[in-house]
Amino acid sequence: MAEPLLDARDLVKHYGSVEALRGASFTAYAGEVVSLIGDNGAGKSTLVKCLSGAEQPDSGTISFDGRTISLPTPTAARALGIETVYQDLAVAPDLDPAANLFLGRELRKPGVLGWLGVLDKKEMRRLATSSFGDLGVTLQSVDVPIGSLSGGQRQSVAVARSVVWASKLVFMDEPTAALGVVQRERVLDVIKRVRDQGMAVVLISHNMPEVLAVSDRVEVLRLGRRVARFRAADTTVEELVGAMTGALSQEDA
């Protein structure tokens, strides 16, 4: 196989006396969907936060595109083409969906107004409307703060935001957890489309059929450590569950 796009080794992360990561490793290749699975509290979200600059690991190394990197801020990760759907969504509840979609990447009016920082709200709203359409999201009004949307609507906004802006790698921490049947299918389609454009997609999900349906590979985290890796085509739900619960374990995963 080719060089990994992202290769994290032996990440450790403490919160006070809680050990969220105890030497976790993780690998992702360009042009693949890799699922990261594990029990509640296994450390998946913590790992994603460390790999997207939202948290700093206490120790361990991260290499990206062959070079060792550090990710002091989410901006550093975004600059590398890494986008993230966080499990807690990380949206600004008082802003409307379009504002959230373009947050940190606002479009400005052409000409001198834009140079003065004036936003092109109309254009952003138009583009947002079409992005949401792609994901099958229905909003009764685009003018309301996102805090008043339904759980699934809010999640769709976060997903739309990540795929619009990513260029190399997208982390999606339980992107479909609150989605309806139709929206879930759309998101899975989008994931595949993104993969087919040559990016890497890291999917976190507790839905094993979904994991097997969409991923190329699966990595399993347990108690803050990687305990197994599978090719999706060669494995089964039972095997995955076994790995997550500790019933089954691989050497040097």
Next chain:
Amino acid sequence: MAEPLLDARDLVKHYGSVEALRGASFTAYAGEVVSLIGDNGAGKSTLVKCLSGAEQPDSGTISFDGRTISLPTPTAARALGIETVYQDLAVAPDLDPAANLFLGRELRKPGVLGWLGVLDKKEMRRLATSSFGDLGVTLQSVDVPIGSLSGGQRQSVAVARSVVWASKLVFMDEPTAALGVVQRERVLDVIKRVRDQGMAVVLISHNMPEVLAVSDRVEVLRLGRRVARFRAADTTVEELVGAMTGALSQEDA
């Protein structure tokens, strides 16, 4: 079939110009698991909030145990034996899991201290630990604020809280959305156990296999209205999805 335990008719709820419920009806019987399904934004959470006193419908009637009731506050619903797992969880992030489990129902020390309002924290922590155990939740420390727990851990606390206190009916708005495979099974087991004790359980979920596996009946909401009702044993995933998306519709559901 017997008298319904809960029967809501023609509920309407507006938020500003958004019509979340447009004449929704809903029925639940004692001793059954009824699933409430529908697309994102269909109005499921709004319906649950109206039926558990967290929001007030603009119009419509609710009857419970044969009598017409109004639910001005969540306390009114709790007094009738109705407990709820809200989609947004509604926990106090600064308090620890045990404090959240017993919130509003704190145990007090025996004797004069208890009469003075002094809490029996030790006992609450002990009971909380065993409730979490029932749901397969693993916590590294019970002393941390719930805001720092993983998504699934937090959800488990909310589920535990509802089943510990309910006596007649439990609403569960996507209780398994963030749960791992093992925890999800445990919660489904708990739901069945609660049903077997004669209570009604209302489950909201986007996971159709899960819905079919655990429910006795299914009611479908679409654009703020009930559009279909099924006996779980007589229906299929395709039929449910058809009803949710509007491809299929029943008369006078």
Next chain:
Amino acid sequence: QIGDTGGTGDNKKMVLIPGVAAEPFYISMECGFREAAKAKGYEVDVQAPAKFDSTLQTPIVTGVLANKPGAVLIAPTDDKAMAGPMKQLKDAGIKVVEVDTKLEDTSIAVSTVSSNNEQGGQLAARTLAKLVGEKPGSVLVLNTKAGTSTTDARAKGFEDEIKKFPNLKYVGQQYTDNEPDQAASKLTATLAANPDLIGVFATNLNTGEGAATGLRNAGRTGAVNLVGFDASPKQVQDLRAGAVQALIAQDPATIGRTGVEQAVAALEGGTAERDIETDLVALTKDDMDANEKYFYKQQC
């Protein structure tokens, strides 16, 4: 009782506790104090509260007490509330001299050196009446905050005295929270309600400055006679420029100097004079140059 502690202090040290920090009145007093104390060979310290306020002055008194100086000159910010802390000074053997203001309880201080604020208010009323002459019109008092003893005494003196002039209609006082912008705003509001306003007495520096601003903003400078209290450099300048028509000046440097003399007398075995009243004068543009010694200083 609190503070029953022994110990001896430094008899060659003298501390001034003004009513508030950073006011030309007290700065001038401090100048007189420093000059006189140095001349007598005393070491000096000055500790002022940030506001004219007994709750802020009390910890300063007890803090100073911890150092046990020989004498304390103090402008008590409340004629009753400061009695307790000042009695502790006395009980510790420190000679207490009241300057500018005084306690109701006359048994604590060895001497009181002050001008009389109520008389100052009366003088302001007479001065205003003289400026106005026979013309009829309304007059207003701009005061600081309700409950501030010195400025309340000035307002009271003014109110009592102004009644003796039947051509002047007293429209009452307005409180300004000691903020110049409120003084300006309440003055223009009064002007709107009483267009015949002919005189204003501002009981301290901030109200005077606000009043001058209000009149300027209303275009009525000079047409409405403004009498201020105290003679800080800015006020003197305003007097000269015609923004203010008269000032009631005290003699703070003399208060400070005299206070030191009384303290020294008490410390070195002489007898202190119990009550000393210092001068109050009305300054107008015409006679101001003759009375330069009453101008306050911003620094020594």
Next chain:
Amino acid sequence: MTSDVRERTLAKRLFSANTLWIALVLLVLIAVFGAIRPDAVLTTFTLQTTLVETSVLLVLSVGMTYVIITSGIDLSVGSVLVFSGVTSAMTMNAMNDGNATDAGWGTVLVGLVVALVSGAAWGLLNGLLVAKTGIPPLIVTLGSFGAALGAGQLISNGSNVSGVPDVLSDNLGTGTWFGIPNLVLLAAVVTGIGALVLATTRFGRYTYAIGSNEEAARRVGIAVTGHLVKVYLLAGTLAGLAGFMALAYFRVASITGHDTDNLNAIAGVVLGGTSLFGGAGSIVGTVLGVFIPAVLRKGFVIVGVNVYWQPIAVAIVLVAAVWFDQSRRRARNQR
């Protein structure tokens, strides 16, 4: 996607339902006072003086609005105003042998720059401490509240500084332009720019985003630290400008007498519908919120309310105004 992308005009957005009801309150107040004393209230004189007297506070409140929308607070503005006035006046005096009364525009310009820089320096300090250290803004600005005042006293030796150039006070302080006081014009320009920047630019958008969810803003790559520094810098600079305006208006840099400017500004901002928890608010609201207490104080003096009743009456109307506003807004949202 069935969302109808309804366009809202700029005017509609600036003057949204959130500010509609509080504007109504202001109008009712003016109407009531006007009905009682039409001869004294509904006059150019009262209008002009009220506007002038509110200008300085308004400029402070514009900066405060930005700070509060980020879910911060700035208790230091009054002290920074004092400090800037002092440094500016002292510099102008120093350039003119100790008394700048007769100085020219050159001196005034230097004075303006000194005032702005002084304000900016405190704002920068506040911003750096708030953004980089995680010290709560209340503590940081409570500190600079004390420190800026102390520093002002220290360099002025505790006294008010006079010697303000006549060209400054005659033009900016009391001059008018087609009947509009220049001080009001300046405040209006600052407020207008503040409102536009907040409502239409990226800078404004980030201000809301940070107040709404700071962590989310950080994760989408907004330079939160830098932005917060800029917001406090803005508030400080505006406080410096306010100090310069006060200098022109009062013709003196006053040391005491600005103790409650901070609370007055905060009250105006909150009264105008900006949430202390951040994420929501507007400058138009702030303008209304600043004028309501000003109109009340003035109106009560004009109609002759007893001095001791005045603060009570102001308090009652203030609370009642927000109550009315809240219940109207709620009713509208429930509809």
Next chain:
Amino acid sequence: MTSDVRERTLAKRLFSANTLWIALVLLVLIAVFGAIRPDAVLTTFTLQTTLVETSVLLVLSVGMTYVIITSGIDLSVGSVLVFSGVTSAMTMNAMNDGNATDAGWGTVLVGLVVALVSGAAWGLLNGLLVAKTGIPPLIVTLGSFGAALGAGQLISNGSNVSGVPDVLSDNLGTGTWFGIPNLVLLAAVVTGIGALVLATTRFGRYTYAIGSNEEAARRVGIAVTGHLVKVYLLAGTLAGLAGFMALAYFRVASITGHDTDNLNAIAGVVLGGTSLFGGAGSIVGTVLGVFIPAVLRKGFVIVGVNVYWQPIAVAIVLVAAVWFDQSRRRARNQR
């Protein structure tokens, strides 16, 4: 379930890591001043007076801690203190032909009740408005800040009220009990009860819950409205008690001089680690937070720091203390 249910002792919880570092700051301050002037700082006298002078503020701050933990704020405490002092003193005078100086314990008791009831009445008003109407606490209590002061001035006709019974001032005001000033004892008892109720009872638990997530508290059936009313009632009643204590100590009901009590109390609470956003905080922290500025001010007077430098130095130490505390806590959490 692998959670280990480690027991934390009461002492440990009261004195958790959140307050450890700020306690250290306080100790360091005392040590520094003590090293400079051991003869004046480390004396019973200085200890006694510092404690006494902080007692009144401490009682205010205990109530404020509860309010802030619910994510509210109470700007009115200083005015309520004034109002209660005035009503109490005037009632006592009225019972004794206009001068209660020589009155007995009966009068004092009535005075106490009047002070408490006066405070409670304002607290109740605040609580009802905050809890039932959705008006932001800042606005409600800014209103009662003005109204209570105005009402106090109205009934006392704008002047301080004297005639405080000697038995009150000699016993509560300046009396001691085994060397401990009675005023300090009273404040300590109030603080102790406040700390215990907050840390161990249901009332305390609900206070945290409401501040942490008001909607969640409502949904689990906590009577949020009623609880908020009680919390503001508590703060008001304690302000009433503080007014009575001030009466005993200063022998006069002073109208002025309490303008900044509200900010001082809030600063103490926040300095002690209570979050302005609610949900977290402790009374032990508040005690430390109240003493740090008090020790600083006293220390500066004793060591003779220039008056203009004092506010600057206080500000610097204040900010530095919280900075130190924050970075230690953060380091500890990252470990």
